[in-house]
Amino acid sequence: MKPAPFSYHRPASLDEAVRSLATHGAVGKIIAGGQSLVPSMNFRLARPDVLIDINNIPEIQGVRVEDDTIVIGSVTRHATFHKPVCDDPVGRMLSKVVQNIAHYPIRQRGTFGGSLCHADPASEWCLVAITLGAEIEIAGQDGTRRVAASEFFRGTFMTAVGETELLARLRLPRLPHGWGSGFYEFSRRKGDFALAMALAMLRLDGDRIIDARLGLGAVSAHSVRLDALEAQLKGQCATDETFSAVAAAAQKMVSPSSDIHGSAEYRRDLTGTVIRRALAAARADCRTGGAA
Incomplete structure (x- = not known):
């Protein structure tokens, strides 16, 4: 058509x-x-x-680092993140996540801001924004306002951007060296929409978790940050048993819907799987200093 x-x-x-x-x-x-x-x-x-x-507007393109913040213009292509945009745990994490977005040709054309504004529950960049506590800059006639990612997503395909506004930039907080990241998503085929996905960031002291970030996507109306489970992780040893307990708790917190791709029970089971694997990957990343 x-x-x-x-x-x-x-x-x-x-x-x-x-x-x-x-x-x-x-x-x-x-x-x-x-x-x-x-x-x-x-x-x-x-x-x-x-x-x-808006492809011809230079001020909302590209990535720059401002002290403790990564500023991403809305018209920045996914492919920009094939290589780390900065040498820190968040820069490396973005390069891991982008490999899961659709297919290579789409990553050459699709944009970071477009992904956020489309607000698909299975969007990897939406999960990153929620989990890292990003700020989103929205431009309108009255100037630019900043909205926390937790308030930006209003539901499936719904955001805080008004009819006469546009998303200008995303501001993503950096994390110091010592953090490790893990991302895992499950889809039927490579490049398909995720049926469940998780992003984990861990900071370890030996085998003990001293800080954590944990987010879950594709199993609800929009991605969510699992603050309560982050608190549960802190102070625990980074063992498979700890990760399994957190995964089991996450399964009780979600209420996925059934669709042609899988039942609610199937997606709930996947929730536990993606969280365990994301946490295990973050642990490995911590132990190898980002070389994993």
Whole structure:
């Protein structure tokens, strides 16, 4: 199929893009990588009257490091993270996660901000934002506002971005050396949407866990950070038994839905699996200093 007719604007600055959004309101749609929007338009599930192409705006592209923060422009391609964008645990973690996003050609075109705004429950970048406690910058007519990732995602395909706003940047806190990361997702085939996924960050003192970050995706309306289980991990030995206990607790916390890909019971069982494997990978990463 082909999309319904539309007008096309290509602003050269963030201010110009915001003005265009204000003019067109609900009938306007932002396009960057187009990996989700274009198929929807082709099937006429989305029928915007106006496309506002933000690919020509330099100020929302690329990655830079500001002290303890990694700033990621919304029009940064997934492929940017094939190599670590900075030499720290978070930079290395992003390079692990990106390998699980769709297929290589899609990673060359799809964007970090597009993934966040689409807010698919199985989005790897949404899980990263939630687990690391990112701040998301949203630009509008009244300037730029910052929203915590925990408040940004409102449900499946729903975010805090208003009709006349656009996502400008994501600010991801860095972690000092000594942290290890582990990411694990399960999908039917390589490149398919995840049926369950987990991101774990651990800091060890010997075999004892002194700090942790743990997030879960693809089994609820949006990714979640498991704060209570992070607290449960702290002070414990980083053993398989500890990880199994945390995984079992996580299974009791989720209420997945059944669909054509699997039953609720199947997804609940996967929850335990992805958490155990992500935690084990983070432990191995700690012990090898990021060389795992």
